[in-house]
Amino acid sequence: MSEYLILIYADETAPVTTEDQQQVHKGHMEFGQNNGPSLRGGNALHGTETATSIRPDGSGGFSVTDGAFAETKEALGGYYLVEADDLDGAIALAKQVPMPNGGVEVRPIRVIDFS
Amino acid sequence: MTARVDPAVAEAVADAHRREWAYVLAATVRVTRDLDLAEECVQDAYTRALVTWTAGSPPANPGAWLTTVARRRALDLARRRATARRALPLLVEDAIVAPPAAPGEAGIPDDRLRLVFTCCHPALGADARVALTLRMMCGLSTAEVARAFLVTEATMAARITRAKKKIIAARIPYREPPPEELPERVSAVLDVVHLLFSTGHAPPAGDRLVRADLVSSALDLATMLRDLLPGHAEVTGLLALVLLTDARREARLREGRLVLLADQDRTLWDRRAITTGTALVREALRGGRPGRFTLMAAIAAVHDEAPTYADTDWREIVALYDLLARVWPSPVVALNRAVALGFALGPSEGLAALDVLAADPRLAGYGYLPAARADLLARTGDTGAARLAYQEALLLTENTVERAFLADRLAALSP
Numbered sequence: 001m002s003e004y005l006i007l008i009y010a011d012e013t014a015p016v017t018t019e020d021q022q023q024v025h026k027g028h029m030e031f032g033q034n035n036g037p038s039l040r041g042g043n044a045l046h047g048t049e050t051a052t053s054i055r056p057d058g059s060g061g062f063s064v065t066d067g068a069f070a071e072t073k074e075a076l077g078g079y080y081l082v083e084a085d086d087l088d089g090a091i092a093l094a095k096q097v098p099m100p101n102g103g104v105e106v107r108p109i110r111v112i113d114f115s
Numbered sequence: 116m117t118a119r120v121d122p123a124v125a126e127a128v129a130d131a132h133r134r135e136w137a138y139v140l141a142a143t144v145r146v147t148r149d150l151d152l153a154e155e156c157v158q159d160a161y162t163r164a165l166v167t168w169t170a171g172s173p174p175a176n177p178g179a180w181l182t183t184v185a186r187r188r189a190l191d192l193a194r195r196r197a198t199a200r201r202a203l204p205l206l207v208e209d210a211i212v213a214p215p216a217a218p219g220e221a222g223i224p225d226d227r228l229r230l231v232f233t234c235c236h237p238a239l240g241a242d243a244r245v246a247l248t249l250r251m252m253c254g255l256s257t258a259e260v261a262r263a264f265l266v267t268e269a270t271m272a273a274r275i276t277r278a279k280k281k282i283i284a285a286r287i288p289y290r291e292p293p294p295e296e297l298p299e300r301v302s303a304v305l306d307v308v309h310l311l312f313s314t315g316h317a318p319p320a321g322d323r324l325v326r327a328d329l330v331s332s333a334l335d336l337a338t339m340l341r342d343l344l345p346g347h348a349e350v351t352g353l354l355a356l357v358l359l360t361d362a363r364r365e366a367r368l369r370e371g372r373l374v375l376l377a378d379q380d381r382t383l384w385d386r387r388a389i390t391t392g393t394a395l396v397r398e399a400l401r402g403g404r405p406g407r408f409t410l411m412a413a414i415a416a417v418h419d420e421a422p423t424y425a426d427t428d429w430r431e432i433v434a435l436y437d438l439l440a441r442v443w444p445s446p447v448v449a450l451n452r453a454v455a456l457g458f459a460l461g462p463s464e465g466l467a468a469l470d471v472l473a474a475d476p477r478l479a480g481y482g483y484l485p486a487a488r489a490d491l492l493a494r495t496g497d498t499g500a501a502r503l504a505y506q507e508a509l510l511l512t513e514n515t516v517e518r519a520f521l522a523d524r525l526a527a528l529s530p
Contacts (some may be wrong), residue, residue, distance in 0.1 A: 086288040
C-alpha cells in the first residue's frame with residue numbers, strides 16, 4: 001500500500017452556475033462515500049486570488065507576493081490524499097474525482113526515512 | 116572475453132537472444148522484482164551460454180536454460196547484496212492473491228505480458244515506452260536504442276533511467292491489467308509496436324529509406340503479441356499490417372532510390388508474407404467491428420493482391436479508407452483517401468478532396484500533402500502547378516532518399 005496525492009486543477013475563469021456547483025459538490029460527496037476506506041484526507045482550497053507566495057529574496061530575507069506560485073490557466077483547487085496498492089489503483093480513484101474545467105494529477109507520496 | 120567462441124555456438128546464443136530475451140527477462144524480474152538487477156542477471160546468463168554451450172548440442176530448451184542460470188544468479192546477488200538493497204523499493208506485483216502466470220514448457224511462468232504491459236504503461240511518456248520496450252522485450256542495448264532514435268547514448272540512458280525510476284516511485288505494477296482495462300492497455304502496446312514499425316519502414320529523417328533493424332524488432336514483437344493475445348483482433352491486424360507492408364520492402368528501393376507502388380517489380384514481393392498476412396487480415400475482420408490496424412492491413416492486402424498496379428481495386432481501397440476515417444479520424448488518413456479517390460474516380464476528384472484538407476493546420480508542414488497534390492496535378496496536365504507543388508514538397512522533406520525521389524519526379528515533368 002502506498003499513498004498518493006490527487007491534485008485537482010481547474011480553470012478558475014470558466015463560468016460556473018449554481019447548478020454546476022451543486023453537481024460538483026454532489027460528486028465529491030459520492031466520491032467520499034464510495035471510497036471511504038482509501039481516503040486519508042482532502043480539502044478544497046479558496047481561489048488563487050486569495051493565494052500568497054513566499055520566496056527567499058536572495059539576501060537572507062523573503063519576498064512575499066500576492067498570487068499563486070505558478071501562473072497557469074488551470075489552478076490547484078483542492079486535493080485528496082489517498083491510499084492505493086499501486087499506480088493503477090490510484091488512477092482508478094483519480095478517475096472518480098469530479099474534474100470540471102480541468103483535470104487531476106496523481107503524485108506518489110515520498111516516504112523519507114529519517115532514521 | 117578471452118576464450119575463443121565457436122561460431123556455431125555464437126549463432127545459437129544470438130538466436131536465443133532474439134527469440135528468448137523477453138521470456139528469460141520476464142521470468143527473472145519475477146524473482147528480482149527489480150528491472151536493473153534482472154537485466155544484469157540475464158546478460159550474465161547469455162555470457163555464460165557463450166562459454167558453456169558446445170557446438171552441435173545447445174540445450175534442448177535454451178529459454179529454460181537461460182532462465183535457470185539468470186534466476187540462480189539473481190538469488191546469489193540478492194543474498195550478497197541483501198544488506199545494501201534491503202532499503203530499496205521493489206516492483207509491485209499482484210495484490211496478494213493473483214493466479215500465477217501459466218507455466219511454459221519447462222514449468223517457468225511466461226511473464227512476457229506483465230513485462231510488456233509494464234513497459235507500455237500509459238503513465239510513462241511515449242518516448243520512454245518505446246525505449247523500454249526495445250530494451251526489455253527485444254534485448255537491445257541502450258546504445259542500440261539510442262541509434263534507433265537518432266539521439267545520443269547519454270540522452271537515451273537518461274530517458275530509460277527516468278522511466279525506471281518512475282516505475283518504482285509511482286509504483287507502476289508488474290501485472291497484466293484487469294479485463295475491463297485490457298482493451299485500452301492492449302491498444303497502448305500496439306501503438307508502441309506500430310510506431311516502431313513506421314519509424315523503421317519510413318524513417319522521418321536520415322539517409323536510409325528503411326531501418327531494417329527496427330522493422331525486424333516490430334515484426335518480432337507483433338508475432339510475440341499475437342502468440343500471447345490470440346483472441347484480440349487488433350493484435351492480429353497489426354501483425355498482418357507489418358507483414359503485408361514489409362512484404363514489398365525489396366521492391367521499394369532501387370539503387371538507393373524510392374520506387375513508387377506503381378513502378379515496383381511485383382515479382383520481388385515476398386509471397387509468403389503476403390499469404391500469411393492476408394489470412395491474418397481475414398481472421399481479424401471476422402472479429403466484429405474492425406479496428407484501425409485491421410483496416411490498414413486490409414488496405415495493404417488489396418494492394419498486395421493486385422497482379423499489376425492497373426489492376427488495383429481503388430474503389431475497395433476508398434471504401435476501406437472511409438471505414439478507417441470513422442474509427443481513426445486523422446488528417447493523414449483523409450490525405451490517403453483523397454489519393455485513392457484520385458485513382459478510383461480521376462485526378463480532379465482527388466484534387467477536390469485534397470483542397471478540402473489543405474486548410475487543416477495539422478497538415479501544415481507535412482511533405483506528403485504537396486507531393487500528393489503535385490502527382491495529381493501532373494496527371495491533369497497542369498505541369499506548372501505540379502512543379503510548384505513538388506518544390507514545396509522538397510522544402511518539407513528531410514529524408515535524403517525521399518528528397519532524391521521528389522527531385523526525380525520534378526525533373527521528369529515535361530517543360
